[in-house]
Amino acid sequence: xxxxxxxxxxxxxxxxxxxxxxxxxGAKLIVEKGEGVYLTDTKGDTYIDGMSxxxxxxxxxxxxxxxxxxxxxxxxxxxxxxxxxxSHEPAIRLAKKIADLAPRNLNAVFFTSGxxxxxxxxxxxxxxxxxxxxQPERNKIVxxxxxxxxxxxxxxxxxxxxxxWEMAGHMMTGFAHARxxxxxxxxxxxxxxxxxxxxxxxxxxxxxxxxPVQGAGGVLIPPQDYFKExxxxxxxxxxxxxxxxxxxxxxxxxxxxxxxxxxVEPDLxxxxxxxxxxxLPLGGVIVSDKVHDVLKEKSVGTLFHGFTYxxxxxxxxxxxKNIEIIENEGLVENSRKMGEELLKGFQRIKGELNIVGExxxxxxxxxxxxxxxxxxxxxxxxxxxxxxxxxxxxxxxxVICRSxxxxxxxxxxxxxxxxxxxxxxxxxxxxxxxAILSVQQxxxxxx
Ligand SMILES: Cc1ncc(COP(=O)(O)O)c(C=O)c1O
Numbered sequence: 001x002x003x004x005x006x007x008x009x010x011x012x013x014x015x016x017x018x019x020x021x022x023x024x025x026g027a028k029l030i031v032e033k034g035e036g037v038y039l040t041d042t043k044g045d046t047y048i049d050g051m052s053x054x055x056x057x058x059x060x061x062x063x064x065x066x067x068x069x070x071x072x073x074x075x076x077x078x079x080x081x082x083x084x085x086x087s088h089e090p091a092i093r094l095a096k097k098i099a100d101l102a103p104r105n106l107n108a109v110f111f112t113s114g115x116x117x118x119x120x121x122x123x124x125x126x127x128x129x130x131x132x133x134x135q136p137e138r139n140k141i142v143x144x145x146x147x148x149x150x151x152x153x154x155x156x157x158x159x160x161x162x163x164x165w166e167m168a169g170h171m172m173t174g175f176a177h178a179r180x181x182x183x184x185x186x187x188x189x190x191x192x193x194x195x196x197x198x199x200x201x202x203x204x205x206x207x208x209x210x211x212p213v214q215g216a217g218g219v220l221i222p223p224q225d226y227f228k229e230x231x232x233x234x235x236x237x238x239x240x241x242x243x244x245x246x247x248x249x250x251x252x253x254x255x256x257x258x259x260x261x262x263x264v265e266p267d268l269x270x271x272x273x274x275x276x277x278x279x280l281p282l283g284g285v286i287v288s289d290k291v292h293d294v295l296k297e298k299s300v301g302t303l304f305h306g307f308t309y310x311x312x313x314x315x316x317x318x319x320x321k322n323i324e325i326i327e328n329e330g331l332v333e334n335s336r337k338m339g340e341e342l343l344k345g346f347q348r349i350k351g352e353l354n355i356v357g358e359x360x361x362x363x364x365x366x367x368x369x370x371x372x373x374x375x376x377x378x379x380x381x382x383x384x385x386x387x388x389x390x391x392x393x394x395x396x397x398x399v400i401c402r403s404x405x406x407x408x409x410x411x412x413x414x415x416x417x418x419x420x421x422x423x424x425x426x427x428x429x430x431x432x433x434x435a436i437l438s439v440q441q442x443x444x445x446x447x
Pocket of ligand 1: 215
């Protein structure tokens, strides 16, 4: 067999990776198989998948039921278009199922192949909504700093992490970013959104877009009253509210959708990832009755927006089976319970080690911040690379996690499969303790 590392270097351009690291060191891990919360590489080493890969493998790896459903659907009808009102049973049934699960005002679904396409679609649906009502100038999107919405044109621009705009030189016009409660507290953050809306001109804003919990920004859980106030602000200006549930959907935070924690109903809601647990690519936008009614009444002729794989029958059949497993195995409840255990473990570690700052979790979505001085929240110099060192130390101990280091933060993120049990949570906590302790000793020796 040819050397996979050499072939990878020569032919495979990896997404969101350092090309120079790849060339110097080769692929970090060549994963061969997955089972439950575990991944095994080609060397036979097994890791706990502390991120559900990309926050998406909610029901865990290796579920044969999904392979079986995909096989059956492919044999019957692998693919067929949904353009020009062609339809098929898997997409119809999945749209109905998602409408049943979503907050009660959201009852119609536009399908895509992933999260970025979903956010671009939501942005375009919001603009279309205003345009067909004679307000084409309402086309701007306000979102939050540290928010992540994907890498398509609109979703990159809505993303509030500048490195993603800079990669290709600039972002699109018509996007503005307000500050997060993480940086400045709830009231000021709501004020920051208001200031951005006022500065841009309220009559030019189509929608406000935010994740219920900012994921890639560092698992930033908003304060209790935040989304209630966001909803009130959007209503006061007549602006649509789009909730990006790409990570938080399908049980991740201990409720079916993240926004349920705050009893707020968005006008549009985007999803992807957990809808199929990553077994096949699928995403979409759930549309409220308010928006759907306007589309039904005023969207004349063809809606010029659609992806080849909008409503892919095999992906839809897999999504239906995945949701059935989430419901039958009580995985939303397990996410809530195991999330509480994870948080208790984080708190224990915080009590034992002196570089642990804020710890947080909502369901199985959590984070641990590393700081030089927890009393004052003084952050480490970014040159020290504290969070990446902890990630490396965790990797050596058989746990895969992810660090966030934007704006001089050192955050370790956790988003394990929702099938995780208490013994596995304890193992993660034990290894995290050892990993942080080893880095704490390393940096104190060096300083
Ligand atoms: C909140 C959120 N929105 C959108 C996306 C983009 O999804 P995709 O990578 O499937 O295009 C992601 C991906 O991580 C995400 O976390």
